[in-house]
Amino acid sequence: xxxxxxxxxxxxxxxxxxxxxxxxxxxxxxxxxxxxxxxxxxxxxxxxxxxxxxxxxxxxxxxxxxxxxxxxxxxxxxxxxxxxxxxxxxxxxxxxxxxxxxxxxxxxxxxxxxxxxxxxxx
Ligand code: HEM
Numbered sequence: 001x002x003x004x005x006x007x008x009x010x011x012x013x014x015x016x017x018x019x020x021x022x023x024x025x026x027x028x029x030x031x032x033x034x035x036x037x038x039x040x041x042x043x044x045x046x047x048x049x050x051x052x053x054x055x056x057x058x059x060x061x062x063x064x065x066x067x068x069x070x071x072x073x074x075x076x077x078x079x080x081x082x083x084x085x086x087x088x089x090x091x092x093x094x095x096x097x098x099x100x101x102x103x104x105x106x107x108x109x110x111x112x113x114x115x116x117x118x119x120x121x122x
Contacts (some may be wrong), residue, residue, distance in 0.1 A: 007060030015056055015063065020109065021031040022051040025092035029094050038077070057110065070118035086090055088112050 012018050019112070024050050030036050056063035067073065091112060094104050 008104060008107055009056060009059040009061035011058065012098075012100065013053075014061065017098070018059070019048075019052050021094050021098050021100070022055065024097050025091055028090035028093050029087070032086055032090055033089075035083050038079075038083070041046045068089070070115055071122060074119045075122045077121070079120050081120060084116060085100045090093075113114060 009018070012021065026044055029039055030044075050065075050067040053063050053065045054067065057065040058091060088109065091108065095108065100108075
């Protein structure tokens, strides 16, 4: 299969690649003053596992996502636009850390942005 046809899951290095990206996203979140207070009571192992699963399943992998849907997960938090952009920036930074290509970064940013109504102002 050429790189053109490979799923986003495959292009990111399947589960091991995505696990590393999820770990770096977590590290970026907890050192980001715009949002780290949101994760004060979170279990890092659990959040990293769920983000890994969501990405694997959503990017074409065989994994099953076992967490809450995005509306249920974020309901009642009243997350604002600044926080949403901060999360997107942390994701892009983690993709850079892992030398992910521009095409993949563009695709992932589009996916994140498409989920905005399921996360913001709930
Ligand atoms: C498209 C963007 C986002 C995605 C894909 C996403 C994904 C997730 C996932 C998979 C979970 C775990 C759900 C579960 O517990 O079953 C979660 C929980 C959470 N998210 Fe998001 N999220 C996004 C944006 C945000 C934003 C902007 C914030 C605000 C800073 C945020 C804060 C949280 C918090 C505080 C939790 C709960 C963690 C816990 O249970 O300890 N998320 N998110």
